[in-house]
Amino acid sequence: MAFDRVEALAYPGVVTLVSFLAYTSQWLFHHIQPGPLRKGDAYVFNALVAALLICYTRTCFTDPGRIPSTWHEHFRAPNEAARIAAETSSRQRYCRKCEMPKPPRAHHCKTCKRCVMKMDHHCVWTANCISHITLPHFIRFLSYAVAAMCYLEYLLYLRCAVLWQNRSLPSYLGPSALQLSHLFVLVVVNSLVLFALTLLLGRSIWGLSLNVTTIEGWEIERHHALLRRARVLGGHLDGPDGTKMRIEHQEFPWDIGIWSNFCQAMGTWNVFAWFWPFASSPSINSGLVYEHNEIDDPSKPWPPPDPDRVFRAPREPLSGDGFTQSMDIDSFRERQQADIQRRQNGEYAVRRRPFHERYGHLAKSDENDDYYNNDEDAITSESEADEEIQPPEAAKHGVAGDEGEEAWRNKEGERLADFGLDEDAEFYDEENDLPLAEIMRRRKAEL
Numbered sequence: 001m002a003f004d005r006v007e008a009l010a011y012p013g014v015v016t017l018v019s020f021l022a023y024t025s026q027w028l029f030h031h032i033q034p035g036p037l038r039k040g041d042a043y044v045f046n047a048l049v050a051a052l053l054i055c056y057t058r059t060c061f062t063d064p065g066r067i068p069s070t071w072h073e074h075f076r077a078p079n080e081a082a083r084i085a086a087e088t089s090s091r092q093r094y095c096r097k098c099e100m101p102k103p104p105r106a107h108h109c110k111t112c113k114r115c116v117m118k119m120d121h122h123c124v125w126t127a128n129c130i131s132h133i134t135l136p137h138f139i140r141f142l143s144y145a146v147a148a149m150c151y152l153e154y155l156l157y158l159r160c161a162v163l164w165q166n167r168s169l170p171s172y173l174g175p176s177a178l179q180l181s182h183l184f185v186l187v188v189v190n191s192l193v194l195f196a197l198t199l200l201l202g203r204s205i206w207g208l209s210l211n212v213t214t215i216e217g218w219e220i221e222r223h224h225a226l227l228r229r230a231r232v233l234g235g236h237l238d239g240p241d242g243t244k245m246r247i248e249h250q251e252f253p254w255d256i257g258i259w260s261n262f263c264q265a266m267g268t269w270n271v272f273a274w275f276w277p278f279a280s281s282p283s284i285n286s287g288l289v290y291e292h293n294e295i296d297d298p299s300k301p302w303p304p305p306d307p308d309r310v311f312r313a314p315r316e317p318l319s320g321d322g323f324t325q326s327m328d329i330d331s332f333r334e335r336q337q338a339d340i341q342r343r344q345n346g347e348y349a350v351r352r353r354p355f356h357e358r359y360g361h362l363a364k365s366d367e368n369d370d371y372y373n374n375d376e377d378a379i380t381s382e383s384e385a386d387e388e389i390q391p392p393e394a395a396k397h398g399v400a401g402d403e404g405e406e407a408w409r410n411k412e413g414e415r416l417a418d419f420g421l422d423e424d425a426e427f428y429d430e431e432n433d434l435p436l437a438e439i440m441r442r443r444k445a446e447l
Contacts, residue, residue, distance in 0.1 A: 007111075007127035011060050014125060015053065017193070022049045025152060025186050032175045032183065033162045037155070045155070048148035054277040055141035056126070062137060062281055064109075064116050064129035069100050071288050093301070097425045103288045104302070105132075105254065107215055108429075110422035117287035120213040122420025129420070132287030136266045139208070140277060142201040149194040156187050211254045211261035215419050219303040220252060221410040226306060229355060239307040240352055250304045251295040264290070308352055308405035309427055352404045 022045070030036045037045065093102040098115050102108075107119040109129050118132035130138050160183070166174060175183070207213060212220070230237050230247035237245055255261065263269045267282035292298045352358070406427035409415050416423050 006124055010125050010127045011057075014056060017189075018049065018053060018056075021152060021186065021190055021193075022046075022148070024182070025156070028179060028182050028186070029155070029159065031179055032159055033166075034158065041155070045148065045151050048144055048151060051277045052141060052144040052148050055137050055144055058277075058281075059130075059134055059137040059141050060126045060128050062128070062134050064112065064119075064131035065133040065284050065287060067098075067100070067103060067106060067115050067117055067288070068284070071103055072101065093429050095425055095429060097422065102429065104290055105213070105216070108422045108425040109420050110417075110425075111420055117284070118213060118290075119215060119421075120207075120419075121215065133281050133284070136274070136279065136282065139201075139204060139266070140275065140279075142197060142204060143275070144277075145197050146194065146201050149190055149197065152186075152190055153194060156183070156190065159183065160187065208262055208265045209258050210252075211256065211264065212252065215416070215421065216252070216254075216303075218410050218414060218416065218419070222306065222408060223250065223304045225408070226304075237307045239310045241310075243310075245305055245307045245310075247305070250300055250302070251293075253292050253296060253298070253300075253302050254290050256291050256293050260291070308355075308408075309429065354405055354407065 026037060026042070026045075036042075093106075094100070095102050095108050095115050097108060097113075100115070102115055103117055105118045106115045108115045109119060109122050111122050112129055116129045116131045118135070120130040120135060122129050123138075126134075126138070128134060163174065163180075163183075207217070226237065226247050227249055235246060237247055239245055256264070262274075266274045267286070268274070268279070273279045406423045407415055416426055
């Protein structure tokens, strides 16, 4: 509820902040030296502010996109590798809350309560998802915000320089205490916000140049952590059921070159349109499949295989004799129906304890998986570690230790929930290794 209240105040709060910086500063300039803005400066500055507000409004109120339920039947792949990637690398990714396969790079947002194509993060300051549809507006907003605030910083610097030069004059010849306070607040607020937005813009441009979203950056770090773990454990990691999974290095598949990355992210190759506040949003169809760089086999899924993301049914209590369950056909069908019901209710995922708890002697810290103890004789097998699996009931009641491996954090201390994702729907999105074509065939059969 508190998060919803913050989001409700996001748009009026940001508009109020922009208005305070942009318009009260111009009022103040009429009362302090060297006087009001020249016409040219006023036109440029107010044009930047107007562009900023337009782009911010479009970022907030543009729908981040709804994935068609029959997306796989209608998309057009840009090349053969993209077609293979869509049919095979999208396998294992199925949203049980939306009850549909996920397109490449799509994620389930816990606030929007749906899967969002090429989701970067859910931004509390825009009360909207930054996605394939809204990312160009967001980049334009940041660019115009940084440009306008840099210009304002320059204008404020000129006024402060005059005050410093006249510091020896009597106070009654200079601005009043209220005007000095106003100027001081403008300088502090504008400098702090400009610093934060410059970092955010720089990080966003870096992500655009590599075609990596914030969430995918987390996935890349997660993959590297699994590689380090597997290197110590002989190249394999064990799933909850003890099935060994080989962990191999995979290159990020969507980086197709700086120019192509920017064109894809901004929705057009026309550079002038990148900065036009009224530029059209990218189409939904363009966000359903992406060109593959073919560095690795396009059939390899992204994100790479993760043994901790594999679904596994909770253990059923043993029958009355304490040794085995009844094997008659009626009991089998009853257990089968219960298993199907658990899958539909999203209770099929079982939370495994974090790696550093399962192998405390192997991983010296949860924050940094680089340090290991190579005494492999002391490593307990993951099949034995099944006893440490946290049941879903513990998570429902919020007891201690209810956050398992899905609570893994990257080097910046971020977990999937920090980007606005629904961790239960996002971390456990495996579909028992079924190809997407088979999933679609079964859905048609059900209908």
